[in-house]
Amino acid sequence: MHDAYTPTFFTRHNRPLRGVMIDNQPWFAAHDLARMLGLHHPQALHRRLQPHETRRICLRYATDSEEQIDVINEAGLYKALVRFGHPESLHLDTWLTREVIPTLRDQYAPDGPAPRRVTMNWQARRVVLLDWQGELWVPLEAMPRLLPTRMG
Template sequence: MHDAYSATTFLRHTRPLRGILIDDQPWFVAYDLARLLGLNHPQSLARRMEPHEMRVVKLRHASGGEEPVEVISEAALYKALFRFGHPENRTLGRWLAETVMPLLRDQGRDDPRQPRRLLMNWRSQRVTVLDWQGALWVPLEQLPTFSAFAAGIERRR
């Protein structure tokens, strides 16, 4: 059994969603997801899941401490999105499917010859980049952000 996991923290509208890989499968802190869904009692989300969709694990903090948290599986996450239907949850589901899941799955990839998504901090933003063949690749839709910053550097010289 694993002693403690190091979570990857994703931010959506300044709210965190911590995720971990257990046996190459994504699991998410139930409390964080409940807050993103706007539930009045976020601590109750995990209790509404089936026993196989929820477990308690220890998360390791950067300070060295550990915290026991309830995590839910990927299937339970989508179940919660469906159950607590709200118009905002459609964009939340898209963000989870297109950004969070691929990044979290790539965390477990060890083969340096395969491309891997990473989160990079850039000008107080978190940007998804692709680490491949020893270089970082920027998504086309993020290119104007990087180009404007680079142009500002060139003008100052």
């Protein structure tokens, strides 16, 4: 077991979500998720989960600083989306299942011929691409958001 984990940062509406892989499973900062769900008391999220859905870990940052935080696993994440109904929950669920969790898993997957999700910054936006057979692919539903609009 590691002494400290290096988080991957995801951003939605200018709010960070830190994720790590522990034993091939994604775990997320409870405080970050609570803020995304609009909870005024983030500790409420941690207390409403089962013991196997949460744990306390140490995160190590690029600045060589460390922080002890509570994290929740994937099951706890989905439970929180259902329990703490928030108007953004449906969109948050889509973002988590289509972008965050697959990207986190791909970062820790062994190298091989399978397609992998990668991220790149383009025009001040974070874009998730698929790296497959040496080429980068953009999801079709992301295209209208990426192309600049022109007034005719």
